[in-house]
Amino acid sequence: MGSSSTASPSQAPTTAGTSLAPRAGATLVPGDEEGTTTTSTITTTTVTTLQGPVPCNRTLAGPEGWLVSPEPAGVPYDGSLDCTYSISVYPGYGVELKVENISLAEGETLTVESTGGLEPNLLANESFLLRGQVIRSPANLLTLRFQSPRPPSPGSYHFHYQAYLLSCPFPARPAFGEVSVSSLHPGGDARFRCSTGYQLQGARRLVCRNATRPFWSAREPLCLAACGGVVRNATVGRIVSPGFPGNYSNNLTCHWLLEAPDGHRLHLHFEKVSLAEDDDRLIIRNGNNVEAPPVYDSYEVEYLPIEGLLSTGRHFFVELTTDSSGAAAGMALRYEAFEQGHCYEPFVKYGNFTTSDPRYPVGTTVEFSCDPGYTLEQGSTIIECVDPSDPQWNETEPACRAVCSGELTDTAGVVLSPNWPEAYGKGQDCIWGLHVEEDKRIMLDVRVLRLGSGDMLTFYDGDDLTARILGQYTGARGRFKLYASTADVTVQFQSDPGAGAFAYRQGFVIHFSEVPRNDTCPELPDIANGWKTSSQPELLHGTVVTFHCYPGFQLTGTDLLMCHWDLTWSGDLPSCERVTTCRDPGDAEHSRRVVSNPKFPVGATVQYVCDKGYVLAGAGTLTCHDRAAGGPKWSDRLPKCIPSYDEFYSNRNLDAVAKAVPSGTTLEGTNIAIAVFLPVLVVALLIGGIYLYFSKLQGKPALQLPLAGSHPYDHITVESAFDNPTYETG
Incomplete structure (x- = not known):
């Protein structure tokens, strides 16, 4: 009796907000049938209503896993479906999510967020999620949320996730310094050092720390030029003013003390000195304090000593003072220590040298050379250490400068703007001539x-300014190349004489080299799984080469390449990639189709279903098959849906046809039949008459009809004409 009144799960109420719990203080008597029924109903309601947790909420952990959309609910839910998935991996690792499959209905949303930071970071949503797409979270926590307004038939999705090792960002290289990194992953380190003349401000070594987001153990250091300092045991080095090569600050008083090792002296070389014309001053003293006698004072000396300065003892004292107005680039001084009885180590900026003895005793010779693009000036190419009583070089070191104009005849070289890497001057008019072997031509690489x-x-494509112009440029531009048609190129540079200082930039750097001279573009190689055809045998300017692929392969890239006037091809070489999919077979009229995979790979099927009133003519299912020769192909032709005649000629259709035909149609049909039959009858009678006439002339009976009782096989005898045992025994 109690079981007849107990509600089954399918009968459980599903109205949200309805409470079936007993009121406070109510007593349930075990023998009371009504109380038992109410208790059973409450239990069933708890299972089937939406008051419990949504079944698609999950927390996933581990280095790898799968995330699949929930199956459609057996019992309809009220309201919308809201699924939240949380993926967590170890700190120091990120989450990589790959979209294996996704198919969402209209109105459904799906978002992917990285939640390892202070605030969630949106990585993707349903508008950007495509099959095969990979999304990376920069932290070890990732959240995926799916919302559907129609829970009975929600969309589907399939994701694969895995952990990947996070890394620290590459540390910034300090200005006037270098950085070397052993590894960007946790545990790796980065080491910093500064160029000569600059001091490191900050940690010299940083370590990548493991965390939710790996980080460096400290901020990247800076390389700064200090205002003053003491250099003990100075051997080779450099001192620069604060801010160099930029402008120094106002109201500076900087002192540097240079002290050579015992038994050594110092040589000071002026790399650059640029002071404001007001009360800024540079003093170099031959001693170790401000009271030592000066050997250089910018107030009293108009020109820098090309040969530099030599100390009589172990010390130089350098003093730089600036006032409250004006500023300039300041100074850069290079120092070298050398033994007593030896010459100092020579120096040439933007160049190099070779020596007969690296200790530079008396009799040592040094030969100088400049870096490509620079020219030796104001000195001799070879100098010698002379005078045993007071060793010194017989000539000052030369200087290497980027000059305006020149004739270059090497097979390769560099052209630099005047005064490079510093700004060129106003009103420049420079011409360089480049010449290579007559059977070559010149390639220009403007870097x-x-x-x-x-x-x-x-x-200019020639040896003077009347030749054809290869190119003419102003302003800034990225790296590019030019090809001349001859062995000579003329380069002309002109700067505006009236422009302000702000208009002058760094200039230009041009590398040139000789390349084979011909009037054709270089031969294009054959492409794998394809062939090429040319519009003419010689690859002259204007020649077009067309690329084709063998069956089963398709072309990736442009199929046409043209030889340009500079003897370069119009694009990159294409390739033939194997075709792994069938073409879309198309739609059959009056039907709908079911596709297993919209990209139609090998093995994909397309099933056609005709609309009502039509039947299928042909294969109902097409399968994409791979072929050894040629690309994938469908198993059959596209079917057709033709009208069903049983349906067409049903009673209802016949009645409809009868009603649709007007009464006058019968008479019109009879007239048409008579008009067709009469000519046919006349022709038949005419042929019959001609036959009877000729039969009488030949004496033959007009018409011979077989007897009614004769058999068509009477003329065949018992002996068969076939000499075949099989038929004889039969």
């Missing part, structure tokens, strides 16, 4: 081009 708006750089 740096930063000019003022009123400045011009022009390339």
